[in-house]
Amino acid sequence: MVWDPKDPWGKKSDPLEEALKQAQSQLKDLFPPGGLKSLLPAGGSLNIIIAGLLILLVWQSVFIVAPDEEGVVKRFGVPVRSVEPGPHFKIPFVETVLQPKVAKLYRVEVGFRTSQQGRQQMVPQEALMLTGDMNILGIEFIVQYKIKEAREFLFNVADIHETIGKAAEASMREVVGKSKIDEVLTTGKAEIQQGTMTLLQSILDQYHSGVQIAAVQLQDVNPPDAVAAAFKDVTNAKEDREKLINQAQGYRNDIIPRAKGEAAELVNRARGFAQARVNRSQGETNRFLATLKEYQQAKDVISKRIYIETLEEILPNVEKVIIDGKGGDRLLPYLPLDRLSKSSSAAVVKSTPQPEVEEPRPEPLPTLKPRGTR
Numbered sequence: 363m364v365w366d367p368k369d370p371w372g373k374k375s376d377p378l379e380e381a382l383k384q385a386q387s388q389l390k391d392l393f394p395p396g397g398l399k400s401l402l403p404a405g406g407s408l409n410i411i412i413a414g415l416l417i418l419l420v421w422q423s424v425f426i427v428a429p430d431e432e433g434v435v436k437r438f439g440v441p442v443r444s445v446e447p448g449p450h451f452k453i454p455f456v457e458t459v460l461q462p463k464v465a466k467l468y469r470v471e472v473g474f475r476t477s478q479q480g481r482q483q484m485v486p487q488e489a490l491m492l493t494g495d496m497n498i499l500g501i502e503f504i505v506q507y508k509i510k511e512a513r514e515f516l517f518n519v520a521d522i523h524e525t526i527g528k529a530a531e532a533s534m535r536e537v538v539g540k541s542k543i544d545e546v547l548t549t550g551k552a553e554i555q556q557g558t559m560t561l562l563q564s565i566l567d568q569y570h571s572g573v574q575i576a577a578v579q580l581q582d583v584n585p586p587d588a589v590a591a592a593f594k595d596v597t598n599a600k601e602d603r604e605k606l607i608n609q610a611q612g613y614r615n616d617i618i619p620r621a622k623g624e625a626a627e628l629v630n631r632a633r634g635f636a637q638a639r640v641n642r643s644q645g646e647t648n649r650f651l652a653t654l655k656e657y658q659q660a661k662d663v664i665s666k667r668i669y670i671e672t673l674e675e676i677l678p679n680v681e682k683v684i685i686d687g688k689g690g691d692r693l694l695p696y697l698p699l700d701r702l703s704k705s706s707s708a709a710v711v712k713s714t715p716q717p718e719v720e721e722p723r724p725e726p727l728p729t730l731k732p733r734g735t736r
Contacts, residue, residue, distance in 0.1 A: 422454030430465035432512040441513050460516055464509040467576060470527045472534065473502035474581070482581075490586065491535050497543040500584050503555075505530045505562070506576040514572030522571060526562075529569075530578070533561040547597075551580055 426449050427433040433445040437457045445459075452459060473489035474482050482502075489500040505526060509515045519525050537557040541550055559578040566573050585593040657664040 419454050423451050425450055425452060425459050427459075427461055428463075430463050431461040432464045432509070434460045434462070434512050434516055436460065441517060444513055460512075462509055462512050462515060464512055466508070468507050468509075468523070470505040470507070470523060470530065471502075472505065472527055472530050473500070488531050491538045493538055493543045493546055494540050495542045498586055498589075499538070499543065499546060500582070500586055501534060501538065501546075501580065502582040503530075503534065503558075503578060503580045505578055507573050508576055509572060510574040511572030514570050516572075518570045518572065522573065525569070525571065526566065526573065529565045530558070530562050533558045533565065534578075536561060544600075546583055551583070555580060 425433070427445055427447045429447045431447060433450060434441050435443050435445065435450075435452055435457050436459070437453070442457070450459075474484050476482050484500060484502065486500070489502055491499055491501050493499060507526060515522060534554075537554050538546060541554060544550075546554060555578045559575050562578065563575045566575070584590070653664065653668075
């Protein structure tokens with residue numbers, strides 16, 4: 363009996379007997395139901411029988427491995443060697459060949475099953491998992507793998523597909539159990555997939571399964587139907603919180619630079635004003651000291667000059683009323699005090715009458731007469 367990887371605990375029998383039975387069945391398939399007697403005429407030659415046996419031996423000795431396959435040769439049910447793609451030879455009726463597709467990408471569904479019509483149905487026993495913060499989630503994912511070692515893949519694990527599914531479920535439960543629900547639902551999916559893939563590969567390597575995990579992809583992560591509405595409310599509240607935080611950050615990023623700019627502007631203006639006042643004070647001080655020095659040398663001249671300069675500064679800004687000296691002696695002058703009181707200052711100047719000087723009158727010009735008149 364040839365050893366079957368799907369039934370490693372089956373009953374054993376004599377390998378030679380099994381090989382003979384296999385050769386007998388192949389001979390029956392090669393020749394017609396009547397056997398060799400139907401092919402040979404009466405008194406036929408033995409050479410035809412020998413030629414047929416040679417063709418059978420050649421047919422049983424040669425096998426071809428496809429480019430996407432790897433050949434594993436068994437002798438009496440025990441693997442003896444592995445061969446690469448191409449034509450090869452084997453011992454007829456003694457050796458058999460298994461040719462698994464090592465380049466094919468296999469798929470295992472965990473947490474759900476896909477029907478022939480393409481509909482996906484959740485498997486709660488596999489999908490429901492507990493997170494690190496004690497929340498239940500329904501997680502559906504797929505595992506993609508390739509054959510790394512054909513001999514280990516065929517003979518070390520009885521049902522490799524189911525084994526990968528159970529190991530993937532255990533790995534996912536361990537990774538999700540160390541994560542929070544927010545990470546599983548939002549930003550932590552990539553880390554969870556990578557962590558599950560690494561843990562699953564280490565488990566399968568311990569089994570010597572000959573499998574290389576290509577990818578672990580989360581298909582759907584949702585809370586159970588009984589609490590879906592509550593989870594949706596929580597998610598909406600978190601989204602609103604993030605929105606408000608972003609708005610506050612935007613307002614902060616707008617108001618703080620503006621306030622810093624205004625503060626810097628006020629500080630610069632204050633520094634400029636202070637420097638201007640200091641410079642002006644120093645200039646006035648220097649001018650006062652220079653004037654004092656000149657005053658000490660010529661007091662009368664400097665006093666008059668200061669008096670005149672002071673009047674030049676004051677009088678242009680004062681509203682003046684000039685009254686003739688004679689009119690002021692004989693008449694009571696009228697002053698518009700209400701109008702003068704509104705102005706900042708006013709000055710009344712009384713002019714002194716001057717003696718009248720009679721101007722000389724010009725003599726009249728002589729009158730000219732036209733010609734022809736007497």
